[in-house]
Amino acid sequence: MSSFARRQLLLGLGAIAGLALIAPLLLANPYSSRLAQLLFLNILLASAWNLVGGFAGQISFGNASLFGVGAYATSMLWLAGFHPFLTMPAAAVLAALYGVAWGWPCLRLRGPYFAIATIGVAEATRIVANHIEAAGGASGLTLPLEQDLGPVLLYALGAVLAVAAVLVSAAVRRSRLGLGLIALREDAQAAAASGVNVARQQVTVFAITAALTGLAGSYYAVFTLYIVPEKVFGFDLSISLVLMVLVGGIGTVMGPVLGAGIYLFLEQFVLASLADIHLAAFGALLIFIILLEPRGAAPRLAQFVRLIRRRVG
Amino acid sequence: MSGPAPGSALVEARGVVKRFGGLTAVHRLDLTLWEGEILGLIGPNGAGKTTLFNLLSGQFAPDSGKILLEGREIHHLPSHRICRLGLARTFQVPRPFLAMTAFESVLVGAQFGRRVPGTSASDTAERCVALTRLEPRRNAPVHSLNLAERKRLDLARALATRPRVLLVDEVAAGLNPTEVRETVGILREVHASGVGIIYVEHVMEAVMDISHRVHVLDHGATIAIGTPGEVTRDPAVIEAYLGRSAGP
Numbered sequence: 001m002s003s004f005a006r007r008q009l010l011l012g013l014g015a016i017a018g019l020a021l022i023a024p025l026l027l028a029n030p031y032s033s034r035l036a037q038l039l040f041l042n043i044l045l046a047s048a049w050n051l052v053g054g055f056a057g058q059i060s061f062g063n064a065s066l067f068g069v070g071a072y073a074t075s076m077l078w079l080a081g082f083h084p085f086l087t088m089p090a091a092a093v094l095a096a097l098y099g100v101a102w103g104w105p106c107l108r109l110r111g112p113y114f115a116i117a118t119i120g121v122a123e124a125t126r127i128v129a130n131h132i133e134a135a136g137g138a139s140g141l142t143l144p145l146e147q148d149l150g151p152v153l154l155y156a157l158g159a160v161l162a163v164a165a166v167l168v169s170a171a172v173r174r175s176r177l178g179l180g181l182i183a184l185r186e187d188a189q190a191a192a193a194s195g196v197n198v199a200r201q202q203v204t205v206f207a208i209t210a211a212l213t214g215l216a217g218s219y220y221a222v223f224t225l226y227i228v229p230e231k232v233f234g235f236d237l238s239i240s241l242v243l244m245v246l247v248g249g250i251g252t253v254m255g256p257v258l259g260a261g262i263y264l265f266l267e268q269f270v271l272a273s274l275a276d277i278h279l280a281a282f283g284a285l286l287i288f289i290i291l292l293e294p295r296g297a298a299p300r301l302a303q304f305v306r307l308i309r310r311r312v313g
Numbered sequence: 314m315s316g317p318a319p320g321s322a323l324v325e326a327r328g329v330v331k332r333f334g335g336l337t338a339v340h341r342l343d344l345t346l347w348e349g350e351i352l353g354l355i356g357p358n359g360a361g362k363t364t365l366f367n368l369l370s371g372q373f374a375p376d377s378g379k380i381l382l383e384g385r386e387i388h389h390l391p392s393h394r395i396c397r398l399g400l401a402r403t404f405q406v407p408r409p410f411l412a413m414t415a416f417e418s419v420l421v422g423a424q425f426g427r428r429v430p431g432t433s434a435s436d437t438a439e440r441c442v443a444l445t446r447l448e449p450r451r452n453a454p455v456h457s458l459n460l461a462e463r464k465r466l467d468l469a470r471a472l473a474t475r476p477r478v479l480l481v482d483e484v485a486a487g488l489n490p491t492e493v494r495e496t497v498g499i500l501r502e503v504h505a506s507g508v509g510i511i512y513v514e515h516v517m518e519a520v521m522d523i524s525h526r527v528h529v530l531d532h533g534a535t536i537a538i539g540t541p542g543e544v545t546r547d548p549a550v551i552e553a554y555l556g557r558s559a560g561p
Contacts, residue, residue, distance in 0.1 A: 176424050183410050183421045190408035192392040193370055193401070195425030195474050251412075 004174060012167045019159040026155065033151040035268065037223045040158030041216055042260035046244040047165040047253075048212035051172055051205050053242070054251035057185030058107060058202065061238045062118030065102070065125040066095045066210045068233035070217025072129070075141045075227055084149065088218045095214020096207045103206035108199065110188065119235070126233035140228030143221065154223050161219055165212050170253045172205065181205055182251075236279065243282050247289055249298025258297050321348050322381070323478050323509040324369065324400070329378035329388075331364055331533075338364040340533040341378070346478065351500070351510045353524030353541065355517075357553055361533035362513045363405055366480050369511075370402045371395040383477065399427050399477035403484060405513075407463035409455040415462075416442060416451045419469045426474025438473050445469040445499055461492045468499065478509045485516040493519050521545070529553070 026036040045067070052058050070091040077087040106117040130138045149157070172178045180201045183191035188198050221227050231237070240263065248259020266285070274281050293300060324346040331339040339361045346352045354362050367373045369380060371392035380388040387395050401422070410418045419441050423434035442451055445465040450458060458466060464484050471479060481500065485493045497519050504510055504523075514520035520527070521541040529537040529544050531553040537544045544550050 179417065179421055179424060182412055183418075183425075186410035186412055187408045189372065189392070190404065190410070190470075191421065191425075193372070193396060193404075194422045194470055195393050195396040195427070196421065197391075197393045197425075 005171075008167055008170055012163050015163045015166075016159060019163070020156075023152075023155055027151050030151070033155065034223075035264065036155055037158050037219075039261060039264050040162040041220055041223075042244060042264055043162040043257050044158075044165045044212060044216040044219065045241050046248065046256035046260045046263075047162075047169045048209045048216065049241040050245050050250065050252075050256045051169060051212075052202070052209045053245060054255070055172065055178055055181040055185065056202050056205055057251075058110070058206075059115045059242065060118045060209075061115055061235070061242065062102075062120075062122035062125075063209070063213050063241055064233050064235065064237040065122040066099050066213035067217040067220070067237060068125065068129060068229065069095045069098045070214030071221040071227045071232040072135055072141070072217075073214070074218035074221045075143055076135060078143055078147075078221075079141065084147075084218075084222045088215060091214045091218035092211040093214075095217065096211040099210025099213075100203060100207050103210070104203055107202040107206060118238075122233065122235065122238055126229055126235075129229035129233050138229060140226065140231075143225040143227075145225055148225060149222060157222070158219060161215060166253065166257060168208065168212065169256070172208065173253055177201060177204060185251075239279070240282075243286055245296075246286060247296060249296030252296070252298045254302075255296050255298035258301065262297065321384075322346065323348050323350075323383060324511065325379075325381040326365070326369070327379045327381070329365075329368060329375045329380060331361075331368055331373060331375050338533050339368065339375075342530075342533065342535060344528055344535070346509050346511050348509060349504075349507070350525050351504055351512060351523050353520040353527035354511055354513045354530065355515075355520060355527060355544075356530035356536075359532075360530040360553075362530055363482060364533070365530070366402060366482055366511075366513065369395075369480060370400060393425070396425075396474050396476075397427050399475070400480070401426065401471035401474045401476035401478070402480035403464070403467040403471050403482055405482040405486070407460070407467040409458070409463050409466055411454075411456045413455055414452050415447055415455060415458065415466055415469075418455055418466055419447075419473045422470040422473030423475075427476065429475050432475075437475065441469040441473040444472065444502060446495065461488050464488070464496070465499070468496075472503060472508075476508055478511070479503060481510060481512045481514075483514055483516075484512075485514055485519040497523055 026032050049060065049063055053060055073091040073094045074084060074087040077090055078084050102121045106114055106121065109117055129135065135141065180196045183194065183196055184198045184201060192198050217232060244259035244263040245256050247262050249255025322345050326342055326344040329339055329342045356362055368375050371390055375388050379386055382398055382400050387398060410421065416438060419438040420434060423437040442448055445468050447462065447465055447469055450462055455466065468484060484496050488496065493516060500510060500523055512520055512524060524541055526538065527541050527544045528535065529550050536549045536553055537547040
């Protein structure tokens with residue numbers, strides 16, 4: 001095993017151990033348990049989005065379409081009698097297949113053209129989902145409440161998924177794939193002239209994004225036990241991912257983690273009182289960030305940590 | 314400088330045509346790069362030199378005609394395939410990956426370029442960084458590199474793909490005489506390692522100095538081919554560059 005892989009494995013195990021240690025704190029009441037679940041969900045979603053949005057520079061406003069596929073795959077299989085854990089690989093695979101199916105043509109576009117195409121795909125997916133009666137139509141699906149996995153298992157599942165997403169992200173960043181993605185983000189033509197198969201690199205990373213986003217949908221279904229197309233295929237969800245990553249630091253491994261936390265904090269404690277205008281408030285926040293700190297919070301935080309280390313060391 | 318004995322053709326363009334709307338940028342062009350050769354490609358602005366490079370390296374497909382690399386048709390292939398078959402290029406205006414370090418940029422070429430069994434990508438990248446005298450800037454972010462360094466970085470990235478043929482587009486333009494000499498020296502080393510070179514350049518001393526043959530284009534067509542000495546005396550070349558003489 002390479003030293004990088006060993007270090008990542010140790011960091012991952014350390015993170016899981018840390019999350020296990022603080023578990024009693026977060027599992028103290030149903031509200032804090034739910035906050036932890038939402039945090040894990042956001043980390044998973046934001047890290048997945050960042051693979052294609054941050055590394056490849058392809059801004060997707062359509063990840064809800066992948067999230068919804070994961071959520072519905074798990075829900076329908078669960079209702080068909082499979083254990084929820086067994087449905088998760090299926091959710092990942094189906095979301096990846098759906099992602100490749102529309103990512104393949106759309107990723108030929110770059111920049112704003114790709115972004116607009118993703119909105120179209122996701123909205124079309126939402127509308128179709130609303131009309132599939134076999135999947136509950138617009139009223140959605142209610143999952144077997146009596147089979148709830150319980151807060152401890154859900155916490156553990158979320159922690160493992162979130163940590164895994166961050167490790168995948170770090171591994172992609174370090175890999176040949178990651179190098180090719182950053183090259184094509186910086187200059188697609190020069191990357192192609194250097195031997196990078198631009199189309200294949202993008203579709204490959206999008207499959208990983210889609211699989212992780214599908215897992216997130218699956219996890220969401222398992223802890224909310226109730227899904228409707230308007231929520232799991234909703235445009236709000238797609239936008240929130242973009243916001244998280246931009247706030248945290250696009251194109252970095254830890255940025256999405258940071259952004260996921262900041263977003264949850266704002267959503268729960270600051271913007272809850274603003275209710276209906278919370279998206280407008282996020283829009284204002286986004287403008288603020290782009291003007292003052294376009295690289296997001298992560299680089300600034302890293303700078304701060306280095307400063308502290310220098311003072312201490 | 315005398316040319317090498319003609320061996321086999323590394324690159325051949327046969328009757329290549331490229332139009333942009335009503336403008337014919339390259340018109341029924343034939344061009345050959347022989348094994349072991351440095352071929353200078355010159356011509357006034359708008360002669361079609363860069364368009365030809367874009368055709369050879371797969372950025373554009375020709376409207377008609379054929380392009381062969383070591384006898385294999387490549388004109389229908391995408392750039393990355395052509396690169397992996399052994400044809401690499403630099404750009405007139407360097408196109409760096411700004412978010413990377415110099416070494417990472419070169420590593421892109423080494424990891425995605427032509428596969429050569431028994432060589433590791435990082436060794437190749439190190440060698441190309443050294444060859445282009447970028448060692449002192451190895452870990453510098455690309456955005457901090459100056460023009461001369463960016464030109465050498467473009468060259469290093471192209472070389473890291475382990476090409477059989479290198480297309481060099483105005484690598485000496487905008488450099489001072491010392492930098493030009495250094496760059497020409499690098500190209501000589503590249504050639505000595507067995508790479509065929511097609512060299513587009515407006516800096517005449519550089520291109521005349523190292524080219525075995527010079528191919529002169531004007532308005533997308535060939536007007537002269539010969540040794541540097543021959544083409545500089547060719548009336549058609551003089552006319553293309555300076556205009557027709559007023560006398561009889």
